[in-house]
Amino acid sequence: MRVVRESSKEGIRISLFEWNNKFILKFEAGNLEQTYKVPAMDVLEEKDLDTLMEGDFYQEVKKRFDEMHQSLQNATKNF
Template identity: 35%
Template sequence: MRQVAIIPYPQVKITLLAWNGKYLLKLEQGPLEQTYKVAELDMNGVVPPDVEIRQILDDEFLTAAVARFQAMQQDLRAAFARHELR
């Protein structure tokens, strides 16, 4: 697995990785992460992959991803509470 780029964004850490014919777009916020796989064949190959991936990371996508992190955190807290864990 090769790290292609770290893409700055204030609310999440975004890492672009290349692995096995795919680009992995990894978003991290604290202990949670979301990973999206994009096949190399789905990219046009005209510009570097990090430039193309930045087009995917538009405001709508990132706003939804941040909201998803909030939902994930709520789900985890609820599961802990149901089982009386910390």
């Protein structure tokens, strides 16, 4: 697996990998993680993946982290 790049935005770590003819886009916030696989054949240039690291898609990722965090809290509150 090749690390293409890593960055951080608003407390979310963003990692982009290339592996098995796929780009793997990983978002990490605390103990939560979201991973998206994009076939390399669907991407003309690596910079095209920048649109997934900003805009509407990125806002949905942040919202999903909030939902994931709330779900985990609800599931573990009786531990």
